[in-house]
Amino acid sequence: MTKSQRTVEDRWIPTTCGVCYSVCALKVHRVNGTVIKIEGNPDSATNRGRLCPRGVSGIMALYDPNRVDVPLKRTNPEKGLNVDPGWVEITWEEALDAVATRLAKIRRDDPRKLLLTGTVTTQDEVPFAKLFAMTFGTPNGWNSGAGNHCGTAEHLFGALLHASWSKLPDPDHCRYFLNFGTGAGFGTYYCVSGMAQRVAEARVRGMRHVSIDPFLSPSAEKADEWIPLRPGTDGAFALAMLQVLLNELGVYDADYLKHHTNAPYLIGDNGLYIRDPEQQIPLIWDPVDGGEKPFDDPAVKEFALEGEFKVNGSTARPAFAILREHLKSFTPEWAESVTTVSAATIRRIAREFGEEARIGSTIMLDGHVLPYRPVAVMYFKGAQGHKNALLTCMALELLTEVVGASNVPGGLLGMNSCSLGYPETGQLKWSPKADRDGLMITGRWPNPPPPYPPREVKGPETIDLRAMIPTCPGSSGALPVVMADPERFKVPYKIEMNLHVGSNYVMTFADPKAVEEAFRDVFQVSFALFLDESTYLSDIVLPAASYLERLSHTADWISSNIPVGEWCYHLRQPVVETIGQRRNVCEVLLELAERLEMRDEFYNIVNLMLGLKPPYALDASRRHSWEEIVDRRYKSLFGEERGLEWFKEHGLIKWPKKVEEVYWKPFSKTRVPVYFEWFKTVGEKVEGMRQKLGIELDTSAFQPLPEWRPCRSHDKTGSDHSFYAIYYKFPMQTFSGTYDNPWLDEVCSIDRFAYGVAINAEAAREKGIQEGDWIEITSMTTGHTVRGRAALTEGIHPEVIAIGGCGGHWSKYLPIASKEGKGLCFEWLMPVGLDNVDIPSLTQDQCVRVKVAKAGEQP
Numbered sequence: 001m002t003k004s005q006r007t008v009e010d011r012w013i014p015t016t017c018g019v020c021y022s023v024c025a026l027k028v029h030r031v032n033g034t035v036i037k038i039e040g041n042p043d044s045a046t047n048r049g050r051l052c053p054r055g056v057s058g059i060m061a062l063y064d065p066n067r068v069d070v071p072l073k074r075t076n077p078e079k080g081l082n083v084d085p086g087w088v089e090i091t092w093e094e095a096l097d098a099v100a101t102r103l104a105k106i107r108r109d110d111p112r113k114l115l116l117t118g119t120v121t122t123q124d125e126v127p128f129a130k131l132f133a134m135t136f137g138t139p140n141g142w143n144s145g146a147g148n149h150c151g152t153a154e155h156l157f158g159a160l161l162h163a164s165w166s167k168l169p170d171p172d173h174c175r176y177f178l179n180f181g182t183g184a185g186f187g188t189y190y191c192v193s194g195m196a197q198r199v200a201e202a203r204v205r206g207m208r209h210v211s212i213d214p215f216l217s218p219s220a221e222k223a224d225e226w227i228p229l230r231p232g233t234d235g236a237f238a239l240a241m242l243q244v245l246l247n248e249l250g251v252y253d254a255d256y257l258k259h260h261t262n263a264p265y266l267i268g269d270n271g272l273y274i275r276d277p278e279q280q281i282p283l284i285w286d287p288v289d290g291g292e293k294p295f296d297d298p299a300v301k302e303f304a305l306e307g308e309f310k311v312n313g314s315t316a317r318p319a320f321a322i323l324r325e326h327l328k329s330f331t332p333e334w335a336e337s338v339t340t341v342s343a344a345t346i347r348r349i350a351r352e353f354g355e356e357a358r359i360g361s362t363i364m365l366d367g368h369v370l371p372y373r374p375v376a377v378m379y380f381k382g383a384q385g386h387k388n389a390l391l392t393c394m395a396l397e398l399l400t401e402v403v404g405a406s407n408v409p410g411g412l413l414g415m416n417s418c419s420l421g422y423p424e425t426g427q428l429k430w431s432p433k434a435d436r437d438g439l440m441i442t443g444r445w446p447n448p449p450p451p452y453p454p455r456e457v458k459g460p461e462t463i464d465l466r467a468m469i470p471t472c473p474g475s476s477g478a479l480p481v482v483m484a485d486p487e488r489f490k491v492p493y494k495i496e497m498n499l500h501v502g503s504n505y506v507m508t509f510a511d512p513k514a515v516e517e518a519f520r521d522v523f524q525v526s527f528a529l530f531l532d533e534s535t536y537l538s539d540i541v542l543p544a545a546s547y548l549e550r551l552s553h554t555a556d557w558i559s560s561n562i563p564v565g566e567w568c569y570h571l572r573q574p575v576v577e578t579i580g581q582r583r584n585v586c587e588v589l590l591e592l593a594e595r596l597e598m599r600d601e602f603y604n605i606v607n608l609m610l611g612l613k614p615p616y617a618l619d620a621s622r623r624h625s626w627e628e629i630v631d632r633r634y635k636s637l638f639g640e641e642r643g644l645e646w647f648k649e650h651g652l653i654k655w656p657k658k659v660e661e662v663y664w665k666p667f668s669k670t671r672v673p674v675y676f677e678w679f680k681t682v683g684e685k686v687e688g689m690r691q692k693l694g695i696e697l698d699t700s701a702f703q704p705l706p707e708w709r710p711c712r713s714h715d716k717t718g719s720d721h722s723f724y725a726i727y728y729k730f731p732m733q734t735f736s737g738t739y740d741n742p743w744l745d746e747v748c749s750i751d752r753f754a755y756g757v758a759i760n761a762e763a764a765r766e767k768g769i770q771e772g773d774w775i776e777i778t779s780m781t782t783g784h785t786v787r788g789r790a791a792l793t794e795g796i797h798p799e800v801i802a803i804g805g806c807g808g809h810w811s812k813y814l815p816i817a818s819k820e821g822k823g824l825c826f827e828w829l830m831p832v833g834l835d836n837v838d839i840p841s842l843t844q845d846q847c848v849r850v851k852v853a854k855a856g857e858q859p
Helices: 058-062 092-109 125-136 152-162 192-205 234-248 254-260 319-327 332-339 343-356 389-402 479-484 512-519 533-537 585-595 599-610 626-638 644-650 677-693 742-750 761-766
Strands: 010-016 025-031 034-040 114-118 141-143 167-169 176-180 208-212 225-227 283-286 291-294 309-311 314-318 362-365 368-371 375-379 412-414 497-501 523-528 540-543 566-570 652-656 723-728 757-760 774-779 785-793 800-804 848-854
Touching (some): 058 742, 092 114, 092 497, 092 540, 092 585, 125 497, 152 389, 152 412, 167 375, 176 343, 234 389, 254 389, 283 309, 332 343, 375 389, 375 412, 585 626, 599 626, 626 644, 644 652
Parallel strands (some): 114 497, 176 208, 497 523, 523 540, 757 785
Antiparallel strands (some): 010 025, 025 034, 309 314, 362 368, 757 800, 774 848
16 A cells, blocks of 8 residues: 555644643644644744744643543542542533532522632633633632733733733834843743744844843843842832933933823822812813913913922922932932842943933834834833732833833834724724823723723622722732631632633642642532642543644634734634543533523623624524634624634634834823822722721732832841742743643753752852752741752852742642652742732732752752
8 A cells, every 4th residue: 555545634724822822823734633743834923933842742732641531520528739539430411410510509509609710821711711700690710820920910000001911022123122031032921932033033133132130041041131130129120220210311201201191190299180170180280371281181282290389279290200209219229239230230221221212213114203212121920920019010111101112113012902903894993092081991901891990999709809909900819818718808708619721720829738728628620631730629620622622712812913013813723533522611611501591691791792793693592503603703803704614724814013003102192100190099998998897908009109119038037048939931831731741841851940940059059059969948938848950050140049930740640740850839939828919919929038958868
């Protein structure tokens, strides 16, 4: 028999990756029903044909013999982090009956007793599960696996200043990239593969990359300059830069501040806006006419940024003048003692940044003369993952705002903040708009409603305090604390059931033992690819289809699209039939909705949230298949001719972005805050609710201007706990979910930092530690100890040890990941508790004080 006779099928199938949240486009090679290769799709603007190691390795997860392939039920009533559940196989019918029966009981009693946990890597399943939860009637949801560990506070400021979940430097025009510890453009963060290519091109073009990071990380090692600083002090560095720019050098974009921010708004002695008595519109001072006017008065001739005035019997000053005065104490000399970075270096970086901002310069793009500000400031988990998150983010963001580099050519771009829509249908159209105070409201937000305008401060209606603290835009670091003792927080119910979709939350939040305590008595149903550590707490495990086995309803989300170039929307379709008894989570949720008799409500929610209107709206008089729902979703966006069958063949659709979409700020009448007045009023309401309920919360960080506050680890002293422990992301793994992949394991085994512990070479030698030695790291706060191999380097702050990713698995069902030496579980070192949380953003503090010692027994 010839080779051609043996080959019945040989196809390349377009789909999208699901190993992280970047949703890169794939071409999957299938021969005779078996996937033999995965490549990037060169037609996609998102990743331009390239893939990271994780994307290429997806074939291993598809065919992994350790996958969950049948429904399982617990037989051991005892639950624990390493207690064998005693799994037995059951049928799908038995599983669905048990799940539906319990859900029905909870819904009759109190729907809020249901919790949905997920992860950001399942950008199709979790959003649809949120619609299910919304219909069910529960407000309780939690993302882990990233979630609270990423950008809770950063996302808040993304909404307030950039109308976007996140942002990236303009890869086409940026000249000076000031990077506070992110992997943006270097293999992690958003739009991974696409931005890596574009940032590489920008560096060839001459863009300078300055990395401020405690560790010479995978991004820092590709910088033109690396500046190590003490963890958690990024905000102090930024405050000192602001002081130099505004008060020493006088470098700021006055025109931008006057017309695109609230810098000219008059502030009274109480720290709030002076408002027009009749319309309650914020007032400004017009120095030409010598009087106050509403900020939007057409008769305004000029906006004062400095001065002191008498308005309505009160003393008033422009917000910008108050900001400049506020910054005077944050000198580089002060910051040197906090950050360990010399005052001279801070001044130099501020000067370089201010000069490269080229304030007053313009650029011509597609016939539009636009401001040209080729500088960008990026930060994410490393800088914001601390107890001082809100105030740190505010300081870092103001660097961009004071020089006018926000959403203009060369500057910092919101990830697709403005879209004029697909030309043939007008769908996928959104843009920022202004409220009565002139401040910007996002045009599109992945978790509606957006953080601004602020929601009403309510009592403890949710299990994570988010109803009480509306400035938290994402996952809450308070959830395990409140779950463990709801009565303490006056929550009138307990979580009885966890609908668990793909998140290994036990390993990706904080102290696993404390998390276990919060979840142990909860009935847990897990949609799982593998029996990881969190499934040890499950009662039923349902075999989930992987991204290569399922059809998705999402045409992508805003942060997977590259911020420049082209709009590009893809299809995720199965490239093989599901293996074993694996099922698409979305199809299972449709079945549960039927069993709970929720079809009418569920279809209404789906129609509303997915924008399905006649003739594509779901009809509750009959049951719709999952394929039909996906087909209607694509047709509603792109027209009758481009439904599911069209996308199965073509894989994606794209069209050019317009200048008005990419660099939307000069075309917009919206303003953004440089003085966060409403933080003060929201904080007062939160404090009032706290006192009413008798809850202990520190609400003092609700401030309109930034300052620096120490992390909990900065306050901890002790000669034996002399190191700060941090962890970082690297391109070979996605959170905790990929460590059992043999291809990725092989790659990580080559890199001594991937599974090892980076430690300063001199500091290590002082403790008698040599390269490759096993060391023990003990947390001052949790008391737990983790073990790893020492990787000595000069590329780390002498007070710091750095641990990569989310290794250190212990599930016996993960035979590769659970071997000793496959990384460390950093979460054993992190405490759970509100004293370790930034209250305004509910961000978990992620740096801890530890003791480091050579292990007594060396393997």
